[in-house]
Amino acid sequence: MKTLAPIFEAIERSAHRIREAITNEDLCYGESCNATGDMQLKLDIQSDLIIAEEFSKITAIKAIASEEKKEAETLHPEGRYMIAYDPLDGSSLIDVDLSVGTIYGIYDGEFQAKNMLAAVYVVHGPRLEMVTAYKGGVRHYIFRHGRFQEQETLHLKEKGKLNGPGGTQQYWPPHHKKLIDGLFAEGYRLRYSGGMVPDLHQILIKGGGLFSYPGTADKPEGKLRKLFEVFPFAFVYETAGGEAIDDKGRRLLDLGCDDPHETTPCFLGSKYEIAKVKEAYGV
Template sequence: MSIIIDTLRESALHIDSLLKDTSTSYMQSINVSGDTQLEIDVKVDTFLSEKLLNIPCVKAICSEEQEEMLYSAHTNAPYIIAYDPLDGSSLIDSNLSIGTIFGIYNEELNAKNLIASGYIIYGPRLEMIIAQEQALHYRYNGSIWRNLGALQLNTKGKINAPGGTQKHWENKHKAMIESLFAQGYRLRYSGGMVPDLHQILVKGGGLFSYPATSDAPNGKLRKLFEVFPFAFVYEKAGGFAINGTQRILDLEVAHLHESTPCFFGSQSEINLVREVYE
């Protein structure tokens, strides 16, 4: 396991430099999720796939940018890595923070076999969260990665990060979001999963929501690459992750790119979501 984490740390430095030097123009290609790819999406995905497939304990990888699982030469290795190479890449031209999300699965791709996860955030500072027994927060200072300690959510937060196009929300979801603003919650939403969920973790609590909508009845965010890894992080930080009624990490997976509605937050906010959706 440690070799995987070390490889991801090294990869973060290279990707950070790619973001500064590589074209961010759109290509003609569309990934399996229907998103038009940027040149940087493809370049980072290619780099990560080569690095991860060379790790002796990794038998396979799957990426949001690729339709099928890729297998390594290490057929008896135990781990499968699912990752989103550049979450929020459409924010690059606005110079906002984006990230890499990863989940490490033991033997099989399902939530019960997720044994570690985390993300890298490319912002004013290069940071990384690694969740195993705890959600540990690291920052690169130009020469080494410093451990800033474990992230821990409070019982109640102050941030409201609502995803999805508002005109496609259900009335009950709209009423719930408005009720949080009426309580004094602050709107903090960039359109990037990594920076928005990271802010809630660092600030101590709140709610990130991406519900089922009329144009995306199964939600938009992918289970294996985005939702499961963040659910694992949030639970290790004392928070919660549900699809409205069920714990995220109790959900099954039918195919690699399956999506789900999702709500991440501290106890008070997730209790509210359960009341609304149950």
Template sequence: MTEIFDAIKKSAIEIRNLIQTGDTGKSTQENSTGDTQLKLDIASDEIIENIFKELKSVKAIVSEEQENIVSLHKEGKYLIAYDPLDGSSLVDVNLSVGSIFGIYENDFTGKNLVAAVYVVYGPRVELVIATDEVKMYRLINNEFKFIQNIKLNEKGKLNAPGSTQNCWAPFHKKLIDDIFEDGYRLRYSGGMVPDLHQILLKGGGLFSYPGTTDRPKGKLRQLFEVFPFAYIYEKANGQAVDGFQRVLDIQTTHIHDTSPCFFGSNEEINRVLKVYKENGK
């Protein structure tokens, strides 16, 4: 596992350099869900794949930017699903973006996650690794230095409501409005990685991306985005649910499946579960 973390650190440095100097324009290609790929998406994906190809412990990888699973080493133990540059459209306006990695054994399901990692490329480059604990590192003089362990409080102060609001269910809109009425502060950049990172570092709150009338199964992808952050939040003493159940218990039928998702500290998630239970599916 250590060599995988070291490989991710190496890829993060290369992607940081790419962001600083690379072309932020659109490519002529689309990813598996029909989104036009930026040139940075493609280049970041290539960086990560080429680094993982060198690791005998990695059996297979799958990227949000590719249609299929890529087999690497038959004798490998680990499967890795990753989003090479989440929020890449924010680069050209100089907002923070990130990379997300889920490390699995046996097959790509939430129950088989054994570690998760994400990287934030912002004013500072920070990397968070979750195994039994959640540890944050910062890039200093081209080397990642340990900074702190991360633990969520039972209750937070931040509210990051995602998705298209005019497509929200009325009960979901009331939930979000009530949370703001209770004094929570809006913190939403449109980047999953920096918004979830902020909630973790500020001690708690709620990030939501519900099912909506235009996307009943949500927008965020299970293997590359939802499951890794669910693992991290649980290890940080928080929770991650789809409104009705634990995210990591959701069944995956396709590598690009999406899911509604709520991440946060315990009080906020319990509030979500109560509202969704009362209003049914």
């Protein structure tokens, strides 16, 4: 933990600066698209710059990769750690005042899931919150009285109550629709905001459920990016006692990654729900 402490401190500083930008800055779009073709809000760009600036101060960080950049950027060639991040997940929700977040994956060496040491995400909502997954524990922090104060250690139950299905329903494969409908028939409650951070955060805080983003007719390889979104949350959920797989039943953290913006179908949740996914997908 001590070796990563400067990185966690930089994430905290970034969280405060991004929070300030969300509160006070313009919400309009910039003049460019990110590497996957999404139009960039000025807040996306500003958040990316804030994080890069804070990380540039830490000589232990060798390189960073951002959802908003086409390629990884070397900061300190002699550094050890590589960090991939989504600076402002769900930024399109800001204009309707819903929670958004920032996602980080911290790697020892190359950007491969097998090298991940820790994952962190920050929730910008009614409260500023942070969740860290590192060495066997998922810890929850809330910003109060001028500092992040540790709350409980988070664990997923064997079975949850929330169902967060992503993707456009008209493009779902029939077996996926049957899976989702079956969970609702069991009494699961819908959780879908359009933001990965708030949806997965609620499932984690409430003790369990399923978040899914399948391969669809319009996006057969899924929409969510391995490095910036999928791997960090897979690390969080596994550390909390859950599971995280793709549509072939493979553990997400066993997948390779050949391009920073590579995507994958993903299913994250409690053990009961992941067993239901495997049954529905025949894997």
